[in-house]
Amino acid sequence: STVYEAAFRVWRGDAAGGGLTDFAVEVHDGEVVLDVVHRIQATVANDLAVRWNCKAGKCGSCSAEVNGRPRLLCMTRMSVFSREETITITPLRAFPVIRDLVTDVSFNYAKAREVASFVPPPGVAAGAYRMRQEDVERSQEFRKCIECFLCQDTCHVVRDHEENKTAFAGPRFLMRVAELDMHPLDAAAETGVERSVTAQDDHGLGYCNITKCCTEVCPEHIRITDNALIPLKERAVDRKYDPLVWLGSRIRRR
Ligand code: SF4
Ligand code: F3S
Ligand code: FES
Numbered sequence: 001s002t003v004y005e006a007a008f009r010v011w012r013g014d015a016a017g018g019g020l021t022d023f024a025v026e027v028h029d030g031e032v033v034l035d036v037v038h039r040i041q042a043t044v045a046n047d048l049a050v051r052w053n054c055k056a057g058k059c060g061s062c063s064a065e066v067n068g069r070p071r072l073l074c075m076t077r078m079s080v081f082s083r084e085e086t087i088t089i090t091p092l093r094a095f096p097v098i099r100d101l102v103t104d105v106s107f108n109y110a111k112a113r114e115v116a117s118f119v120p121p122p123g124v125a126a127g128a129y130r131m132r133q134e135d136v137e138r139s140q141e142f143r144k145c146i147e148c149f150l151c152q153d154t155c156h157v158v159r160d161h162e163e164n165k166t167a168f169a170g171p172r173f174l175m176r177v178a179e180l181d182m183h184p185l186d187a188a189a190e191t192g193v194e195r196s197v198t199a200q201d202d203h204g205l206g207y208c209n210i211t212k213c214c215t216e217v218c219p220e221h222i223r224i225t226d227n228a229l230i231p232l233k234e235r236a237v238d239r240k241y242d243p244l245v246w247l248g249s250r251i252r253r254r
Helices: 033-043 106-114 132-142 148-152 170-182 195-201 213-217 224-241 243-253
Strands: 003-014 017-028 062-067 069-072 086-090 097-099
Touching: 017 033, 033 086, 033 195, 062 148, 069 106, 069 213, 086 132, 086 195, 106 170, 132 170, 148 170, 148 243, 170 224, 195 224
Parallel strands: 003 086
Antiparallel strands: 003 017, 003 097, 062 069, 062 086
């Protein structure tokens, strides 16, 4: 048959506390976890809070945890689970709960604001910039980010360590710093913002011990660790301890 009944366990509650509620719910062929959550909402728990928008893996809204693993609810097929298994859905653990499956992700917006924006090259008119294709392509991968914050949720530096949140921007925003650091036209260094050094001093790059959990959960398959964090760490070491490398890079930039 193409319809079966699945056992779901969904966290319900708010900032004051909560717990898991069991639901026996119908599953149809080809459905994703979000479809089933919507069925629970439509039938037995009308006030169940869940955030979603696109149902196509592109808006980054439906992030939650399925069996303890950070996932997009709309991109997690029911067919990956056995029919007998109980499927547990909980809100993102690293962020404060608002209600049920909805968390307050404002930590991430605060971290985004801490990254100094792109500085246009001095003396070049807007629209007159030129970049080599390989430089365009290098950052293209990072621009696929849908800001689902699954990487931010899974990174052990903050996952169970609220105290690290002040100092650590998380993989998504360290990746943003790396992207700007690789940008051949970013002139932040000329204004005293050496990206790779601020990554260490202001954004907590040193907390990352390259466990790669961020890369594993990224729904856009961005190679966050290998292509952003490790190169950023290498440059940070060069720039910080070898003034000649730093000076060399500043001369080459002109
Ligand atoms: Fe989500 Fe990947 Fe962007 Fe992190 S880097 S916020 S996991 S899309
Ligand atoms: Fe965290 Fe990713 Fe580094 S999971 S420790 S930011 S490699
Ligand atoms: Fe948009 Fe899931 S609803 S990514």
